[in-house]
Amino acid sequence: MNNAWLxxxxxxxxxxxxxxxxxxARHGGDTPDFELAASSLAAIELCHKHGLFDKLLEIxxxxxxxxxxxxxxxxxxxxxxxxxxxxxxxxxxxxxxPSTQEAFTYIIFEPAPPKPKTKVWxxxxxxxxxxxEKLKFQIGTVQWYGPWRKYCFMPAxxxxxxxxxxxxxxxxxxxxxxxxxxxxxxxxxxxxxxxxL
Numbered sequence: 668m669n670n671a672w673l674x675x676x677x678x679x680x681x682x683x684x685x686x687x688x689x690x691x692a693r694h695g696g697d698t699p700d701f702e703l704a705a706s707s708l709a710a711i712e713l714c715h716k717h718g719l720f721d722k723l724l725e726i727x728x729x730x731x732x733x734x735x736x737x738x739x740x741x742x743x744x745x746x747x748x749x750x751x752x753x754x755x756x757x758x759x760x761x762x763x764x765p766s767t768q769e770a771f772t773y774i775i776f777e778p779a780p781p782k783p784k785t786k787v788w789x790x791x792x793x794x795x796x797x798x799x800e801k802l803k804f805q806i807g808t809v810q811w812y813g814p815w816r817k818y819c820f821m822p823a824x825x826x827x828x829x830x831x832x833x834x835x836x837x838x839x840x841x842x843x844x845x846x847x848x849x850x851x852x853x854x855x856x857x858x859x860x861x862x863x864l
Contacts (some may be wrong), residue, residue, distance in 0.1 A: 672709055674717075675745035675842050680709055707737040710746070719744060745842045771835045776799070776809060785811035785847065788838065790820070809840055817844040 671681040711729075714720040719740075727734050776788040777798060788809045791801040807822040818840045822828075828836075 672706070672713060672741065673747040674713065675846070679711060707732070707734045710737045710741045713741070713746065717744075717817075745838065745845075772831050772837075774806065774832055775801075775836065776839055779808065782811070785818075786843070788795065788843075809836070809843065811847070 673679060674808055683760050692808055711720070714723045722744075723732070723737070726732065726740060771793065773793050775791050775793050777791055779787040779789050781787060788808060789802065790806040791798075791803055792806065794801070802851070806826055807820055809818055809820050811817070812819040818842055820836045
């Protein structure tokens with residue numbers, strides 16, 4: 668039963684599985700009422716929080732959006748629709764670093780010791796064994812690849828993948844690249860702001 672959104676930053680936003688009627692009064696007092704599933708209403712709130720609301724409205728006016736429109740939009744922007752109980756389960760993580768275990772089907776991305784300017788993740792099978800045991804069956808790593816200026820997947824030798832794992836690895840690489848670039852932009856802007864003072 669899917670009843671939570673998993674955000675790209677790892678936070679979990681639960682919702683009730685039912686259709687609700689919502690009046691988005693803050694977007695204008697004469698905005699008509701419309702019906703959307705609770706998952707979509709939670710997604711609209713997330714769009715506000717993450718600055719995606721204007722992009723969402725490019726699909727259709729608020730009153731014409733369907734649940735499928737909203738779910739497809741959120742998925743394209745790195746959010747996952749998932750079971751709240753699974754999403755909020757504490758990972759078995761002895762590294763002291765946050766794990767991204769909850770958001771993926773068959774694999775986890777376990778933070779490895781970072782490089783001076785970029786991060787590294789071990790790609791491991793998702794099961795209940797301790798991290799030390801999982802490391803013996805490492806599938807590969809995700810790390811920054813300088814020539815392409817992005818995070819890339821470096822598979823271990825003699826590994827085989829199917830479409831779900833490949834899709835999730837690609838999505839993770841894209842999310843981490845976008846986060847890295849956003850951080851670099853904010854640091855550059857902070858330097859410019861400092862110079863202006």
